[in-house]
Structures are given as C-alpha cells and as structure tokens.
Amino acid sequence: MHEVTCRQLRTAFMSVVRGSDMSRFEDVLLANIESSSDDLSYWRAKLDWAAYRVRVGSLDSVDEIITSARNKNIDIMDARLYSRINFVEGLYEFFDSGIASALPKLRRAAAIALGCQRTDYIYLLVHAWLASIYRNLGNWEGVSKSLTTLVESDSQRTHEVQFRFCLVIGDVCQEIESYDQATLWYSRAREYALRLGDDAALSAMLYNRASILIYNLRLQHVGGGSILLNDGRIALEAASARNYTQYINDKSLAWGFDLMNGQLMMLKDELNSALELFTSARVEAAMPEWPEVDALRMADVFRCRVRSGRFSEAGEIETASALVEKINSIESPGDKAIAFHSIAIGLRDVDGEYSRKLMDISQAQLSLVLEDRRREKDMLSELISLCDKKFGSLV
Numbered sequence: 001m002h003e004v005t006c007r008q009l010r011t012a013f014m015s016v017v018r019g020s021d022m023s024r025f026e027d028v029l030l031a032n033i034e035s036s037s038d039d040l041s042y043w044r045a046k047l048d049w050a051a052y053r054v055r056v057g058s059l060d061s062v063d064e065i066i067t068s069a070r071n072k073n074i075d076i077m078d079a080r081l082y083s084r085i086n087f088v089e090g091l092y093e094f095f096d097s098g099i100a101s102a103l104p105k106l107r108r109a110a111a112i113a114l115g116c117q118r119t120d121y122i123y124l125l126v127h128a129w130l131a132s133i134y135r136n137l138g139n140w141e142g143v144s145k146s147l148t149t150l151v152e153s154d155s156q157r158t159h160e161v162q163f164r165f166c167l168v169i170g171d172v173c174q175e176i177e178s179y180d181q182a183t184l185w186y187s188r189a190r191e192y193a194l195r196l197g198d199d200a201a202l203s204a205m206l207y208n209r210a211s212i213l214i215y216n217l218r219l220q221h222v223g224g225g226s227i228l229l230n231d232g233r234i235a236l237e238a239a240s241a242r243n244y245t246q247y248i249n250d251k252s253l254a255w256g257f258d259l260m261n262g263q264l265m266m267l268k269d270e271l272n273s274a275l276e277l278f279t280s281a282r283v284e285a286a287m288p289e290w291p292e293v294d295a296l297r298m299a300d301v302f303r304c305r306v307r308s309g310r311f312s313e314a315g316e317i318e319t320a321s322a323l324v325e326k327i328n329s330i331e332s333p334g335d336k337a338i339a340f341h342s343i344a345i346g347l348r349d350v351d352g353e354y355s356r357k358l359m360d361i362s363q364a365q366l367s368l369v370l371e372d373r374r375r376e377k378d379m380l381s382e383l384i385s386l387c388d389k390k391f392g393s394l395v
Contacts, residue, residue, distance in 0.1 A: 023197050023199045023200065024196070024197025024198075025196045025197045025198040025200075025201075026052055027197075028197075029045070032045040032048065033045040033046050033049060040080070040081060043069050043072075043073060043084075044080055044081060044084060046065055046069070047069055047081075047085060048084065050062045050066065051088050052200075053065075054088060054091040054092055054095060055091070055200050059092060062088065063092070065088070066085060066089055066092065069081070069084075070085060079113060079114075079115030079116045080117075082112050083109050083110075083112040083116060083123070086105050086106070086112060087105075087106065087109040087113075087122065087125070087126050087129075090103075090104075090105030090108075090109055091106075093105055094133070096289075098289075098290075099133055099137065102133065103133065106130055109126045110123070110127060120155070120156065121156040121157070121158045121160070124153055124156070124157060125158070125161050125164070127146045127147075127149045128146070128168070129164065131146035131168045132164065132167070132168055134146060135172065138372055138376075140376055140378075141379075143168070143379060144379045144383060147165065147168065148383065148386060151383075151390055152386075159192045159195045159196045160198070160201075162188075162192045163193050163196065163198070163201055166186070166188040166189035166192065167185075167189045167201075170182050170185035170186040170209070171208050171209075172376060173185055173380070174213065174216075175215075175376065176373055176376055176377050186205060186209055189201075189205050190205065207256065214260055214263060218263065218267075218341075219338065219366065219369060221267065222337045222362055222366050223363075223366055227267060254282050255282040255285070258277045258282055259293075259297060261277055262275075262276075262277030262300070263300065265277060266303065271304040275301065275304045275310070278297055278300055278301050278304065279301065292331075295323070295326045295327050295329070296327070296330070296338065298323055298326070299323055299327060299339040299342040299343050300342050302323060302343060302346050303343065303345050303346035304346075306346040306347070306350065307346060316346075316347065316350050316351075317347075317351060317354065323339075324340070324343065327343075333365040333366075333369050334365070334372075336362075337362045337365035337366040337368075337369060340358045340359075340361050340362035341359065344356075
C-alpha cells in the first residue's frame with residue numbers, strides 16, 4: 001500500500017483464514033496433500049499449501065511446516081523441494097519482517113527453481129511474486145526482468161501465475177493513471193482468480209485498485225491539483241474492496257482500510273472522523289511491524305490534531321521537527337512528498353515560514369515521483385510490446 005500508507009505495502013498480499021469456510025483454491029491444495037504418492041510429492045504439496053497460509057496470515061502453522069520440511073528432508077537435494085522451502089520462507093519473512101528480509105530468500109528460490117522441470121510452475125510463480133515486490137520498491141528494472149521471464153519462459157503457466165502477472169500489470173497501469181488499461185488487466189486478473197476459486201487473491205486485487213487510486217489522489221493534492229472527492233469512482237472502488245473483504249471475512253487488511261478511509265475523511269476535512277480511524281486499535285496494533293507506514297500515519301495524525309485544535313501549541317513545532325527527521329528515513333519520494341505536505345498543512349497557521357519550507361521539500365519529492373513514473377511508463381511500454389508478440393500464450 002504505498003498507495004495508502006507506504007511503498008513497502010504497495011501490494012496487498014494476504015487475507016485472513018476464514019475458519020472452516022475455505023476457498024476452493026485451498027480445497028485443491030489440501031486434496032493435493034492427501035493424494036501425494038511419496039514423501040517428496042507430499043512435502044511439495046504441503047509447502048504449496050503453506051504458501052497459501054502465509055497469504056492468509058496464518059504464520060504460526062507455516063513456521064512449523066517450514067521447520068519440518070527442512071528437518072525431515074535433510075538427505076534430499078531436490079530443486080522442487082528447496083525452491084519451495086525458500087519461496088515460503090521469503091513470503092514468511094515479508095509478513096514477519098518486511099521486504100528487506102524477504103528478497104534474499106525469494107531470489108534464492110528463483111535461482112534454485114531454475115533446476116526444476118519446465119512442468120513445475122514454481123519457477124514462474126516465484127518470479128511473479130518478485131515482480132510484485134520489485135514494484136513495491138519502485139525497482140522497474142527488477143519488475144521488467146521478472147515479468148519478461150514470465151512472458152518468455154516455457155515453464156508451466158498456471159492460473160495462479162497468470163493472475164499474479166495480470167495483477168502486477170494492472171497495478172502499474174493504475175499507478176501511472178492509465179485507468180482504462182488498468183481496468184482491462186484487473187478484469188483479466190479477476191477471471192483467473194475466479195477460475196482458481198482464490199478469494200484472497202480477489203481481495204488483494206480490489207484492495208490494490210482502491211488504494212492506488214487514493215494514493216494518486218494524494219499526490220495530486222501535493223501538486224496543487226483540484227481533488228474531486230465526490231468522484232463516484234473513488235467511493236465505488238474503496239467500497240467494493242471493503243465490502244468484498246468483509247464478505248469473505250478478511251480481517252488482515254482491516255487496519256489498511258482504516259488508514260485508507262481515514263485519508264479520505266481527512267481530505268474531506270472531517271478531521272475528527274479521520275483521527276478515529278488513524279488511531280484505531282487495529283492500526284495501532286499493526287504499526288510496530290511497519291515503521292515507515294507509521295511515519296506517514298503520524299504525519300497525518302499531526303495534521304488532523306493541529307487543524308482540529310486538539311494539540312498543545314507548545315509542542316507543535318517540536319513534534320513537527322521530530323516527525324520530519326523520522327520521515328527523512330523513508331525511501332519512497334512519493335511517501336515523503338505526502339508526509340511533508342501533511343505536516344506543512346498542519347503548521348500552516350502555526351509557523352508560516354516552516355510550513356512553506358516543508359511545502360518546497362514536498363514539491364521537490366514530487367518531482368522525483370514524476371521522473372520515476374516516466375521510467376515506469378517506459379518499462380511498461382517495452383513489456384506490453386513483448387506481450388503483443390506472445391500474448392496468446394500468456395493471457
């Protein structure tokens with residue numbers, strides 16, 4: 001959700017366990033375990049299921065599966081097994097510790113998967129996830145290489161691989177404001193998710209689409225553009241995403257929806273409502289795992305509290321300065337632009353000179369965002385050109 005909060009959360013990867021009401025996709029994964037004919041196929045199937053469990057937020061059970069898979073297969077040196085172990089560990093690290101910890105494992109999984117037969121989809125699935133994570137980081141070269149691998153490889157393209165490919169392209173199109181193209185790619189992603197029976201995948205897609213739109217809205221605000229908060233598209237996409245996650249009892253993204261809706265309330269100048277959402281128990285509980293998200297959230301909290309008269313005047317400048325120092329540690333220029341802009345608005349009637357200084361810094365960061373978007377568009381153009389040559393075999 002760099003879109004809503006921070007670049008490290010650009011893609012909503014997970015949805016919570018739905019009790020006994022499992023998705024059709026999980027039913028298939030469990031059936032594969034039951035029908036395993038030998039130890040190797042059993043552990044491959046169990047690790048495939050473990051990857052799904054990571055996506056639905058069940059990290060405790062996954063930790064046990066990973067440990068058992070390693071300990072009980074010490075003498076087996078098979079790429080199909082160890083690519084999956086590293087893949088699941090990479091996803092686990094992402095949710096437990098963040099992208100920096102996840103990347104080494106996922107890259108190792110991709111390298112090991114090169115030794116798998118082309119009929120094994122794990123090679124392309126790892127690259128599909130790498131593409132998502134590189135997009136989170138704004139690493140367009142990495143996105144291009146991973147997605148090009150998906151297009152050019154003759155490895156098996158399952159519906160899951162195709163869903164993730166279409167999701168990344170849809171997210172890129174949405175981010176660069178090619179909304180019509182984004183709709184096309186999201187529709188394709190939806191078709192594959194429905195074929196899979198993967199509700200968690202649909203939830204993530206809907207969440208991404210809404211959150212990227214709101215993120216673009218905030219950047220537009222930073223640039224001084226007019227904001228059409230009554231635009232039906234914004235309300236519809238945000239509501240659709242939230243309604244679907246509630247329908248499938250997805251609670252893992254509840255705090256993300258609080259932040260998303262809090263930002264909409266703040267932009268509408270409904271500051272008290274925004275504060276309630278920004279400081280909800282769900283958000284507070286999630287923040288220790290996402291320090292960069294918290295930095296941006298606190299900038300918005302500061303803005304709302306000062307503008308609504310709920311902040312001690314004596315501490316406004318001191319608090320703002322501490323937040324600025326914290327925000328400087330954020331890598332994403334888009335997040336920095338939005339955070340500095342929020343603090344500047346909060347200080348507008350408190351210290352005009354400091355506010356203008358932060359506005360200038362925010363504009364400088366926005367310029368970096370626009371340069372980055374141009375690189376993103378170039379990457380997408382080259383990739384689409386490649387897809388046109390092999391479109392039928394992929395989508």
